[in-house]
Amino acid sequence: MVLTVLNVAYPFAPVGLDAVGGAEQVLSALDYALVQQGHRSIVIACEGSSSAGELVPVAVESGRVDETAHERAWAAYRAAISEVVHDETLDLVHLHGIDFPAYLPEGVPTLATLHLPLDWYPTSIFHLQADLRLHCVSEAQHATRPPGAQLLPPIPNGVSPKLFATTCRKRGHAIVLSRICPEKGIDIALQACRLADTPLLIGGQVFPYAAHECYFEERVRPLLDERRRFLGPLGFDRKRRLLAAARCALIPSLAAETSSLAAIEALACGTPVVALPNGALPSIIEHGKTGFLVRDAREMAEAILATGDLDPEECRAVAAERFSLETMTARYFDVYGRIGRQNGEEGALEKTG
The missing domain is CATH 3.40.50.2000 (Glycogen Phosphorylase B;)
Structure with missing residues (x-):
């Protein structure tokens, strides 16, 4: 099964093989693995990023990152995601930014990787639409989930x-x-x-x-x-x-x-x-x-x-x-494939509490 996956980065951190942040490194590893294994990878990220797949660069303001800069970046991201979702047949949108609720797409199967401590996210993320799946990057992080939160099993990070x-x-x-x-x-x-x-x-x-x-x-x-x-x-x-x-x-x-x-x-x-x-x-x-x-x-x-x-x-x-990169990417691809086959049907993917 050939997949088409849209990975969406945090708006203010470039992605690529030389990325600084952990979330950006994971996104870049998945992008390169998708291309190497014959899938189609689309990446939305700020200007200055690089990717193995198709890059959709989004201009964000230079200078200090304040509330106004966030609002403008989120508007630009919503427009870019909407255009890709409209123009492409996607199996999955994969979100990596802590601010993903500000540009969460509707009506398309979506996975959000929670790269940061769970109490840094708004509690509303655990009660969003059925198209959204969430997961952690370690068992220790998964253990801190709020009561009643339904998360996929964690996928530990791997390295090159x-x-x-x-x-x-x-x-x-x-x-x-x-x-x-x-x-x-x-x-x-x-x-x-x-x-x-x-x-x-x-x-x-x-x-x-x-x-x-x-x-x-x-x-x-x-x-x-x-x-x-x-x-x-x-x-x-x-x-x-x-x-x-x-x-x-x-x-x-x-x-x-x-x-x-x-x-x-x-x-x-x-x-x-x-x-x-x-x-x-x-x-x-x-x-x-x-x-x-x-x-x-x-x-x-x-x-x-x-x-x-x-x-x-x-x-x-x-x-x-x-911490094998091969193991990490294989587990992500398994989730991608299952979500893609089920075409976003509510509740079809087994979840763990």
Whole structure:
């Protein structure tokens, strides 16, 4: 069965093989897999994105992302989605943005992947039309669903096989890959590396939200120096080399991580992970085997120094067994196929509560 799938990205984050955000990376992986396996892939995303399938670029305003910018982006997205739905025979629309209710199509089978903590979404999403299916990206996230919410089984994230093949001589630096915003706790990683006298490389992006820019200027920039540097967004090849060469990866997130792609990518490169035990991270990191779970910057500093005793090949093996990109895409394609065959009939797809 040849599928035609429309993937819709968050309006303010470009997608492509060098995408920064986890949701954008998953969307890009699905787009490329659809094309490789002979299906038709259509992607709606902001200008500056790239895709293997047919890209429908949508212009969004540059500058600070505020309420007005959101409203205009949502209007543009509604128009673009409506045009594609009108002109194409789609098997499925797959939504990835946290703001998807603002441009949710009607009358077409739709899947929304909940990439972020469930309490960040409006509760109304769990009581929308029958054409919409929802799912999480980890069992830990799925377990936080509201009473009565009907979700498909979770589909764990997977990472590129190129990461498993990346080998570099280990150097002394730690690395953080993240959006730069308060809930990601970048300042905690900087404090820990200062305590451990360890170099730190920070790869990521400061998106133009007022709170994010303020956090970077007030909490991150003052802690940067010659040995602890902010590199900005990293392309895929540079990212995997820096990950593979790192002593360890740090995940100081204060949010309930749903499925940390940064942690999984690090393990795939043979690099142990030191993290705060929030959300799904305790289910990703095996304490004392593939990394350490810590409570604060001081414990993180101690764990950074202890990661030299962990086996990189053990990290790689665990990631290969649990976080295969092939397994992830196969599970998505199974859902795509079932929804496509049932043509959006209400209640036809088995759900789990």
